[in-house]
Amino acid sequence: MTITITAFERSPDGGMGLARDTRVRWALEEVGLPYEVRAVSFAAMKEPAHLALHPFGQIPTYEEGDLALFESGAIIFHIASHHASLLPDExxxxxxxxxxxxxxxxxxxxxxxxxxxxxxxxxxxxxxxxxxxxxxxxxxxxxxxxxxxxxxxxxxxxxxxxxxxxxxxxxxxxxxxxxxxxxxxxxxxxxxxxxxxxxxxxxxxxxxxxxxxxx
Amino acid sequence: MTITITAFERSPDGGMGLARDTRVRWALEEVGLPYEVRAVSFAAMKEPAHLALHPFGQIPTYEEGDLALFESGAIIFHIASHHASLLPDExxxxxxxxxxxxxxxxxxxxxxxxxxxxxxxxxxxxxxxxxxxxxxxxxxxxxxxxxxxxxxxxxxxxxxxxxxxxxxxxxxxxxxxxxxxxxxxxxxxxxxxxxxxxxxxxxxxxxxxxxxxxx
Missing domain, CATH: 1.20.1050.10 (Glutathione S-transferase Yfyf (Class Pi); Chain A, domain 2)
Incomplete structure (x- = not known):
């Protein structure tokens, strides 16, 4: 199932990696999951289509089949809880x-x-x-x-x-x-x-x- | 196994329920778990014994047998993930x-x-x-x-x-x-x-x- 996350069309930090898509990309890389990225402009972030995914009009979001999540913490936790290596078993x-x-x-x-x-x-x-x-x-x-x-x-x-x-x-x-x-x-x-x-x-x-x- | 949480010896809000122990008490009540509360004074919160439980010197903490947790979000999640009714099964x-x-x-x-x-x-x-x-x-x-x-x-x-x-x-x-x-x-x-x-x-x-x- 394809995983798609969203990121700023152009991050305010110009690519320093401080936007919150980076931490989700990192989690996906740690567990070896491929993913796609959809750019969202500042204008589009406040449009109904994006607000349906993220009620606070931010990035990142996470889509995987029927599942749509927002909040980087929740996304990291979701990835970590379904794949070995980011959370201990005990x-x-x-x-x-x-x-x-x-x-x-x-x-x-x-x-x-x-x-x-x-x-x-x-x-x-x-x-x-x-x-x-x-x-x-x-x-x-x-x-x-x-x-x-x-x-x-x-x-x-x-x-x-x-x-x-x-x-x-x-x-x-x-x-x-x-x-x-x-x-x-x-x-x-x-x-x-x-x-x-x-x-x-x-x-x-x-x-x-x-x-x-x-x- | 006895569950013990910590709370302010005297909450700055005087009992309005706005301190973070209230949300943990609420989660415990929702799932029907009995718990004990240990009062921590402002001075004791910065002492080594409490810092060993909570590195940022805050309340609440959560102890259950060998397990010690801090952060109300983590404690709520822990309670919710081990007892029915606070998280859906699907x-x-x-x-x-x-x-x-x-x-x-x-x-x-x-x-x-x-x-x-x-x-x-x-x-x-x-x-x-x-x-x-x-x-x-x-x-x-x-x-x-x-x-x-x-x-x-x-x-x-x-x-x-x-x-x-x-x-x-x-x-x-x-x-x-x-x-x-x-x-x-x-x-x-x-x-x-x-x-x-x-x-x-x-x-x-x-x-x-x-x-x-x-x-």
């Missing part, structure tokens, strides 16, 4: 890996999103410059805690899992800000994620796509 | 219900969290008053989209699921702001959630707990 270890998917998306990503919002939507406001360090401090607090938990381990809980894939993807959004530089342990963790052949393939595919090549 | 419907858990936590809750952050952490800043309407506008945009998707349906996708439980819990955080009043369809959806006997039991339990009664 029930407790599996539940802990799922916990890291949620922690990445609901605890680590929100302050990072605030940074993006502050730049894109409030960058022209008089408070923009003074407020930025407050947001960065809140991010640093989370990174301190994450760093303490990771310590010298290679991955967050045993072998590489969908939890690491999601966490690395979330942390990568910080790269343009330079905030990760203050956390050498986490920077190395992110680099280990990026070094995985599946990530490399996903990154190359989104780059080619954003440069107008075929996917 | 694979595609199940994947869609899981999608709504992620949508609640990663798309709807982040702008709502910004409102909380703006009040608690930036309420004394000179930009506080002028910035608030911008945040509320971003929340309204999400609620418009959610409202359009829900339309006249009772729940988001077929029968009540863990996705609805999570979404209603997230929307409830808006109650003090009055923002929900502008969305009668969503307000009625939230009210349907609150009317469920399992929610009523969970709410009463957290209220008694916050008033110093036993749980």
């Amino acid at each position: 029930a407790n270890a599996r539940a802990r890996a799922v916990t890291w998917i949620f922690a990445a998306l609901n605890t680590v990503e929100p302050p990072i999103l605030e940074l993006v919002t502050a730049r894109i939507l409030e960058g022209d406001k008089p408070w923009s410059k003074e407020r930025m360090p407050l947001i960065v401090d809140r991010i640093r607090q989370r990174l301190d805690q994450l760093s303490a938990r990771l310590a010298d381990a290679e991955w967050l809980d045993g072998a590489f899992s969908a939890g690491d894939l999601t966490m690395v993807s979330v942390l990568l959004r910080l790269r343009p800000s330079g905030v990760l530089n203050g956390f050498p342990g986490l920077a190395a963790y992110v680099a280990r994620g990026e070094a995985r052949p599946a990530y490399q393939r996903a990154f190359a595919a989104q780059l080619a796509f954003n440069r107008g090549g075929s996917d | 694979a595609n419907a199940r994947a869609r219900a899981v999608t709504w858990i992620f949508a609640a936590l990663n798309t709807v809750e982040p702008p709502i969290l910004e409102l909380v952050t703006a009040r608690i952490l930036e309420g004394d800043k000179p930009w506080s008053k002028e910035r608030m309407p911008l945040i509320v506008d971003r929340i309204r945009q999400r609620l418009d989209q959610l409202s359009a998707r829900l339309a006249d349906a009772e729940w988001l996708d077929g029968a009540f699921s863990a996705g609805d439980l999570t979404m209603v819990s997230v929307l409830l955080r808006l109650r003090p702001s009055g923002v929900l009043n502008g969305f009668p369809g969503l307000a009625a959806y939230v009210a349907r959630g609150e009317a469920r006997p399992a929610y009523q039991r969970a709410f009463a339990a957290q209220l008694a707990f916050n008033r110093g009664g036993s749980d």
Whole structure:
């Protein structure tokens, strides 16, 4: 059954891999599933056809036969739960890996999103410059805690899992800000994620796509 | 096997049910599982013993025999996936219900969290008053989209699921702001959630707990 995901027709990051289709591409590459990509323009994202797939008018979406999903976390979880290698078989270890998917998306990503919002939507406001360090401090607090938990381990809980894939993807959004530089342990963790052949393939595919090549 | 969750020793909301233990209590009540609650003070949340359970020093956590989890989304998913009634059996419907858990936590809750952050952490800043309407506008945009998707349906996708439980819990955080009043369809959806006997039991339990009664 063909898997089709959606991605920005032209990503706002110009192919840096920070849009959320990259994390889904990465999951698909980790489990070795081929997929197709449909480009969606900013205008089309707000049209009924796309809203039927994604009620919040975003990317990525995931279609596979009769199944249509949205939300990168849900898509990663769906892929991971149906194919070996991204979630451990043992029930407790599996539940802990799922916990890291949620922690990445609901605890680590929100302050990072605030940074993006502050730049894109409030960058022209008089408070923009003074407020930025407050947001960065809140991010640093989370990174301190994450760093303490990771310590010298290679991955967050045993072998590489969908939890690491999601966490690395979330942390990568910080790269343009330079905030990760203050956390050498986490920077190395992110680099280990990026070094995985599946990530490399996903990154190359989104780059080619954003440069107008075929996917 | 005894289930133990953690909750604030005294919730900052004084028992309005907006702390994240309430959604976990609700899930446990829906599936009929007894549980115990351990109070954690703000000081204890940053101590090694609690950080071993929750690396970000928050509540709730979930302990069941050898298993220890954190993140309310992960705990709700864990409960829902091991007991009937909170997730449909059919694979595609199940994947869609899981999608709504992620949508609640990663798309709807982040702008709502910004409102909380703006009040608690930036309420004394000179930009506080002028910035608030911008945040509320971003929340309204999400609620418009959610409202359009829900339309006249009772729940988001077929029968009540863990996705609805999570979404209603997230929307409830808006109650003090009055923002929900502008969305009668969503307000009625939230009210349907609150009317469920399992929610009523969970709410009463957290209220008694916050008033110093036993749980």
